Amino acid sequence: MISGMSEHDHHSDHDHSELSETELRVRALETVLAEKGYLDPAALDAIIQAFETKIGPHNGAQVVAKAWADPAFKVALLADATKAVSTLGYVSRVGDHLVAVENTPNRHNMVVCTLCSCYPWEMLGLPPVWYKAAPYRSRAVKDPRGVLADFGVTLPKETEIRVWDSTAETRFLVLPMRPLGTEGYSEQQLTELVTRDSMIGTGFPKAPRAPS
């Protein structure tokens, strides 16, 4: 329809002039699916709203902060992350096959999906564009130190790097090291130091603010 229009028609078509070809294509598909009775567009709105509001790295940050503050929870999290997270009523429910992997002074963990975009979205929300794009997917398993340099992160040469390629339905959450200087911090204060990238393994938690 659009491609068949002349240049003149296209410019005079005010109804469609604000919509790109892609937007029209997506709208056409949704209209067909709704008219055929396959889905309710209001249910799509609700899915989108959940991804924009309920699902995000704040979930993972609460889990990490709890593990930093509560040694028994940390043991439970590393033993069975799905089970441990499900005991926390305030974090969204998670599906099966969640695995938490712990960073230590000797070992740094990093998560990738070389084949598509598998990501622990119940903990971290939808993945950022870079996680799904070719540069990260191609290099993370071969040159993770180079990838980390793109993030401004440098590790000692002798630190073991372990890259987890998410090739099945297991989802990996990195448990970063608790920042120094956070003794006495509440779980809430700790939560604010946890970044999304620190839970993927491409960054560190924020440093605590110097006392004023």
Next chain:
Amino acid sequence: MNGVHDMGGMDGFGKVEPEPNEPTFHSEWEARVLAMVRAMGAAGAFNIDTSRFYREALPPDVYLTSSYYMKWLLGLEDLLIDKGYIAPSELAAGHASEPAKPLARGKFSLDDVERTMVRGQFGRAAPALAKFKPGDRVRAKNIHPATHTRLPRYARGHVGVVERDHGCQVFPDTAATDSGENPQWLYTVVFDATELWGADADPALKISIDAFEPYLEAA
């Protein structure tokens, strides 16, 4: 399939470019596409492995030059047409004109949203004893299935060590082609970087994959 989606170890794609304060979606249409994929999957039109297979099966030039959600859109259109849920003429017209095909779990409505916000369960009862256990040395088989597989090319032919046993799970290679769940044991297998990338690789680097038992042989 040996497609361009299997990117591990490829060179030439450039630097990773993080976007500060990245929004959840960059356009409204991306959100609609994500929601349609989740809704139609939850309604039973396809499983997750089939949807991945359709994205992988996009022509290589299209795969490499399309944005993430454009790949989702193209894969979804192809899949729904192939499975008989929609007709190309309907997409072109932007309106339904053919009879609907019944969905395994019925129309996706508001009541179904909450369950789609939790990932599916892939664990299944074991049809046989596990062949491997943590600590075993295994070789990823040199296999090249022409359809969907989750054994990345960079691991094939290489020897690693079983580190974790994840139980029996749905086998993507058969699920993707509607050939059954065919549950298989799943293991985390860890490789030294020098085994995968040669003697010049970082000696302090290890890479793991999650590998289904049919991908592995004793080494």
